[in-house]
Amino acid sequence: MTTRTPLMAGNWKMNLNHLEAIAHVQKLAFALADKDYDAVEVAVLPPFVDLRSVQTLVDGDKLKIKYGAQDISAHDSGAYTGEISGPMLSKLKCTFVAVGHSERRQYHGETDEICNAKVKAAYRHGITPILCVGEGLDVRKAGEQVSYTLSQLDGGLEGVPAEQVESIVIAYEPVWAIGTGEVATPDDAQEVCGAIRGRLAELYSQELADKVRIQYGGSVKSGNIAAIMAQPDVDGALIGGAALDAEEFVKIVRFRDQ
Numbered sequence: 001m002t003t004r005t006p007l008m009a010g011n012w013k014m015n016l017n018h019l020e021a022i023a024h025v026q027k028l029a030f031a032l033a034d035k036d037y038d039a040v041e042v043a044v045l046p047p048f049v050d051l052r053s054v055q056t057l058v059d060g061d062k063l064k065i066k067y068g069a070q071d072i073s074a075h076d077s078g079a080y081t082g083e084i085s086g087p088m089l090s091k092l093k094c095t096f097v098a099v100g101h102s103e104r105r106q107y108h109g110e111t112d113e114i115c116n117a118k119v120k121a122a123y124r125h126g127i128t129p130i131l132c133v134g135e136g137l138d139v140r141k142a143g144e145q146v147s148y149t150l151s152q153l154d155g156g157l158e159g160v161p162a163e164q165v166e167s168i169v170i171a172y173e174p175v176w177a178i179g180t181g182e183v184a185t186p187d188d189a190q191e192v193c194g195a196i197r198g199r200l201a202e203l204y205s206q207e208l209a210d211k212v213r214i215q216y217g218g219s220v221k222s223g224n225i226a227a228i229m230a231q232p233d234v235d236g237a238l239i240g241g242a243a244l245d246a247e248e249f250v251k252i253v254r255f256r257d258q
């Protein structure tokens with residue numbers, strides 16, 4: 001049985017400017033320094049404009065905190081106004097990039113095809129994608145959350161080879177639970193995260209599926225994280241609102257201490 005190191009990643013969305021980012025990462029580093037937290041990987045996904053400041057801090061102080069971007073262009077360079085490329089992110093030593101967050105799908109028309117191209121772009125430049133999938137309320141009410149989410153997974157991974165996929169992170173984020181305070185029950189999270197692992201085993205191999213980290217996201221807080229993490233197929237969380245509060249985020253990272 002493979003042991004998967006939990007990954008707690010804070011998706012800051014469009015919050016915190018570069019000065020606030022520095023203060024926030026310093027707080028996290030300070031709060032996490034008194035104990036050896038190798039058992040949990042910690043990452044932040046700040047807005048693009050903060051990345052250079054975060055990199056300087058993490059590099060300069062040799063912090064264990066990892067960081068990444070919230071999006072990546074499918075293209076490596078060229079006339080794509082406003083876009084940020086894989087080479088730019090890898091130059092900033094980003095470990096991760098979120099791909100296909102539901103807010104990108106909803107407000108920026110990102111299809112599975114676009115997400116697939118972005119997953120490939122991330123791998124071209126040595127960045128680990130956090131591929132976000134998850135159903136909306138209508139789909140959940142119709143009881144089709146598993147098939148809907150698996151079809152997003154299939155689309156996002158189309159043509160991506162096993163040697164890349166074994167390092168991917170999948171974030172299951174039911175849209176109805178994002179920023180609503182409505183958290184999926186641990187059983188709801190396990191149902192879909194388990195199905196995602198099952199599909200990875202079908203598409204690739206059981207061995208690969210056992211290596212992939214699957215996160216839950218949607219109204220995660222210090223008070224509900226332990227029950228979610230107790231599920232066998234949940235290997236971490238993608239945290240929005242609660243990640244903006246350094247103390248609360250640290251409590252989530254230390255879910256085992258509760």
Ligand SMILES: O=C(CO)COP(=O)(O)O
Nearest residue numbers: 011178179218219240241
């Ligand atoms: O979208 C999310 C993380 O990517 C979840 O956001 P909240 O934690 O604010 O519900």
